[in-house]
Amino acid sequence: xxxxxxxxxIVERAAxxxxxxxxxxxxxLSRIEGLGDLSHASLVYxxxxxxxxxxxxxxxxxxxxxxxxxxxxxxxxxxxxxxxAISQDxxxxxxxxxxxxGVRVFDAETLELVADLPATPVNGKPSKVVGLVDxxxxxxxxxxxxxxxxxxxxxxxxxxPQLTKFTDIGRQPYDALITPDGRYYIAGLFGEDGLxxxxxxxxDKGVRRILPGYGKGEQPLPVYKMPHLEGWxxxxxxxxxxxxxRHEVLVVDMRSWEEVGRIPVHAxxxxxxxxxxxxxxxxxFAFPNNEKVQVIDSLSLQLIHTMxxxxxxxxMEFEPRGEEVWLSVRDLDKVQIYATEDFRLLKELPVDKxxxxxxxxxxxxxxx
Amino acid sequence: xxxxxxxxxIVERAAxxxxxxxxxxxxxLSRIEGLGDLSHASLVYxxxxxxxxxxxxxxxxxxxxxxxxxxxxxxxxxxxxxxxAISQDxxxxxxxxxxxxGVRVFDAETLELVADLPATPVNGKPSKVVGLVDxxxxxxxxxxxxxxxxxxxxxxxxxxPQLTKFTDIGRQPYDALITPDGRYYIAGLFGEDGLxxxxxxxxDKGVRRILPGYGKGEQPLPVYKMPHLEGWxxxxxxxxxxxxxRHEVLVVDMRSWEEVGRIPVHAxxxxxxxxxxxxxxxxxFAFPNNEKVQVIDSLSLQLIHTMxxxxxxxxMEFEPRGEEVWLSVRDLDKVQIYATEDFRLLKELPVDKxxxxxxxxxxxxxxx
Numbered sequence: 001x002x003x004x005x006x007x008x009x010i011v012e013r014a015a016x017x018x019x020x021x022x023x024x025x026x027x028x029l030s031r032i033e034g035l036g037d038l039s040h041a042s043l044v045y046x047x048x049x050x051x052x053x054x055x056x057x058x059x060x061x062x063x064x065x066x067x068x069x070x071x072x073x074x075x076x077x078x079x080x081x082x083x084x085a086i087s088q089d090x091x092x093x094x095x096x097x098x099x100x101x102g103v104r105v106f107d108a109e110t111l112e113l114v115a116d117l118p119a120t121p122v123n124g125k126p127s128k129v130v131g132l133v134d135x136x137x138x139x140x141x142x143x144x145x146x147x148x149x150x151x152x153x154x155x156x157x158x159x160x161p162q163l164t165k166f167t168d169i170g171r172q173p174y175d176a177l178i179t180p181d182g183r184y185y186i187a188g189l190f191g192e193d194g195l196x197x198x199x200x201x202x203x204d205k206g207v208r209r210i211l212p213g214y215g216k217g218e219q220p221l222p223v224y225k226m227p228h229l230e231g232w233x234x235x236x237x238x239x240x241x242x243x244x245x246r247h248e249v250l251v252v253d254m255r256s257w258e259e260v261g262r263i264p265v266h267a268x269x270x271x272x273x274x275x276x277x278x279x280x281x282x283x284x285f286a287f288p289n290n291e292k293v294q295v296i297d298s299l300s301l302q303l304i305h306t307m308x309x310x311x312x313x314x315x316m317e318f319e320p321r322g323e324e325v326w327l328s329v330r331d332l333d334k335v336q337i338y339a340t341e342d343f344r345l346l347k348e349l350p351v352d353k354x355x356x357x358x359x360x361x362x363x364x365x366x367x368x
Numbered sequence: 369x370x371x372x373x374x375x376x377x378i379v380e381r382a383a384x385x386x387x388x389x390x391x392x393x394x395x396x397l398s399r400i401e402g403l404g405d406l407s408h409a410s411l412v413y414x415x416x417x418x419x420x421x422x423x424x425x426x427x428x429x430x431x432x433x434x435x436x437x438x439x440x441x442x443x444x445x446x447x448x449x450x451x452x453a454i455s456q457d458x459x460x461x462x463x464x465x466x467x468x469x470g471v472r473v474f475d476a477e478t479l480e481l482v483a484d485l486p487a488t489p490v491n492g493k494p495s496k497v498v499g500l501v502d503x504x505x506x507x508x509x510x511x512x513x514x515x516x517x518x519x520x521x522x523x524x525x526x527x528x529p530q531l532t533k534f535t536d537i538g539r540q541p542y543d544a545l546i547t548p549d550g551r552y553y554i555a556g557l558f559g560e561d562g563l564x565x566x567x568x569x570x571x572d573k574g575v576r577r578i579l580p581g582y583g584k585g586e587q588p589l590p591v592y593k594m595p596h597l598e599g600w601x602x603x604x605x606x607x608x609x610x611x612x613x614r615h616e617v618l619v620v621d622m623r624s625w626e627e628v629g630r631i632p633v634h635a636x637x638x639x640x641x642x643x644x645x646x647x648x649x650x651x652x653f654a655f656p657n658n659e660k661v662q663v664i665d666s667l668s669l670q671l672i673h674t675m676x677x678x679x680x681x682x683x684m685e686f687e688p689r690g691e692e693v694w695l696s697v698r699d700l701d702k703v704q705i706y707a708t709e710d711f712r713l714l715k716e717l718p719v720d721k722x723x724x725x726x727x728x729x730x731x732x733x734x735x736x
Contacts, residue, residue, distance in 0.1 A: 004371040005417025050371025136645040182645045277504040277550045320732035364688035364729035
């Protein structure tokens with residue numbers, strides 16, 4: 001018997017397993033195995049912070065019990081998937097799929113299929129789905145890579161989803177984010193410059209283009225180098241985001257959605273994440289420069305620290321109130337824990353090829 | 369064995385007990401008794417969301433186990449107290465006291481005294497302490513009613529607190545809030561107009577006065593009618609706050625800290641609280657008009673709903689992702705649960721003279 005507020009899971013991408021961890025003592029509790037291909041896995045938590053739903057690259061959807069440390073159930077729901085979301089009321093799990101393209105919605109209790117939302121076909125095949133998130137009003141929002149669309153699915157009646165579709169939103173949306181308040185959904189575009197912004201409070205205003213210079217003049221990059229939009233940081237009325245293909249972090253005004261600065265950094269940024277209080281912004285980098293992490297002061301916009309955890313820093317997760325941060329260092333088979341105030345290394349934990357780190361406070365956050 | 373992410377406690381102010389509740393099923397699980405005088409009680413949660421620390425009016429500090437449903441320990445640490453806070457790392461509990469005035473800090477595990485911070489004496493008596501909150505950097509921040517001061521206590525070394533004191537901040541600070549990012553500490557002033565603002569990111573800038581018209585020209589009111597500053601709502605780049613002694617909600621720009629509007633409401637507002645996504649702002653009212661609740665749309669700034677739950681609506685608490693809200697209706701001995709989307713009454717729970725409602729997602733929030 002124990003509280004579940006200080007638990008977390010770390011993805012072991014090669015082994016297809018999870019390390020169950022605890023943030024109060026910075027320790028590993030147990031390993032959970034048999035989750036299939038976790039090479040690009042993410043997960044969400046149930047509203048009681050007891051269960052996790054893990055989205056594997058192989059289309060696997062797994063339900064894990066953090067108290068019993070068991071794999072409760074696993075279904076292979078598609079041939080290739082790319083993340084998912086849990087509904088506001090905690091009753092539905094949605095998965096975004098590449099193959100076949102579309103979204104499938106499952107009962108959070110049983111993992112039984114509740115709704116199937118095939119995406120708009122392009123050249124006879126349903127479009128790949130990316131950037132699937134939850135939003136207030138029991139909605140899911142996602143983008144269609146091939147079809148250049150954004151869909152809002154109102155799941156208030158799970159058996160009869162109400163779809164609102166936005167077309168011609170820009171070429172090849174490749175990932176998306178939702179702001180922490182659940183208001184703005186922003187998709188990155190692979191096929192052209194700028195980003196597509198949808199105000200979920202005002203759907204009638206449609207999708208508009210912002211940051212027209214974002215990616216301008218850049219050569220298209222391989223998708224595996226694209227920054228993760230989920231990692232955008234919002235702090236002190238500004239958004240910090242990875243410049244695609246440049247060694248820069250962009251600073252954007254949250255009211256006007258206009259660029260107000262650029263901060264030179266070590267290499268191409270991947271995740272740009274704000275400490276929960278917004279005072280620091282932490283940045284990791286793309287291969288082959290993924291051995292370092294840099295920290296920006298969100299007030300002065302200056303780089304205040306550079307550290308070198310080791311090759312393959314893939315992910316970062318802050319403890320809920322921000323006093324410590326956990327880093328996955330894949331090539332060292334270690335997760336490192338640092339104090340954010342003075343950047344002291346507090347502890348190293350042995351983890352097999354660690355990637356995503358997820359703490360249970362996500363259970364209570366819109367869009368996570 | 370169960371997750372603790374969907375639990376909560378409701379204060380039964382007259383009986384000195386707590387109702388332990390669950391938000392997934394909207395139900396009461398059990399009652400915990402023997403907590404003394406809870407007539408103005410509040411509480412905070414441990415970082416694992418298993419334990420609650422309850423601050424009673426009689427100086428009692430109680431530790432409650434949400435899994436065992438037991439009162440683990442209770443100490444009477446002063447003659448009269450007014451709320452408390454838990455440190456960022458979860459190891460310290462601070463209590464703000466009226467009698468004798470000052471702050472006492474306790475070990476979260478054992479409730480043993482760790483540090484005693486007597487307040488500046490006025491006329492030979494230590495000043496009453498109000499508006500005690502936690503802040504990033506393992507700090508506590510609080511105001512001194514009699515001494516007109518704000519103190520920042522850095523508890524990084526619990527045995528040797530580092531105090532930074534701001535004097536002459538304005539007459540009689542009576543309550544305070546900290547913004548959700550932990551940056552701004554704002555104290556309401558009983559003895560003069562305006563509010564005292566401290567930027568915790570820039571202590572060297574000192575305390576400055578904002579909203580000089582706040583309270584202007586009003587007769588001083590009895591303290592029991594003062595609005596709760598903890599209830600301030602921040603939504604869509606604006607702060608919504610209760611106008612003292614007026615039937616209005618003030619709208620303040622978050623960048624300039626200047627008033628940008630006033631919204632007429634039913635009576636004197638007490639709590640003005642934003643739904644977690646910021647789209648709605650819910651308002652309850654002071655005696656003798658405390659039978660109603662009104663809802664403001666934060667985008668249009670229009671009143672969109674008025675409901676009449678019954679006499680003595682004392683507190684409101686949103687479920688973590690905002691889909692439902694719980695209301696304490698003291699004179700009906702009921703807690704009512706509403707859907708926030710369409711204001712439907714979903715359920716009523718029998719609770720003896722309910723006041724504060726606290727869900728465990730507070731465990732992960734700065735300042736709560």
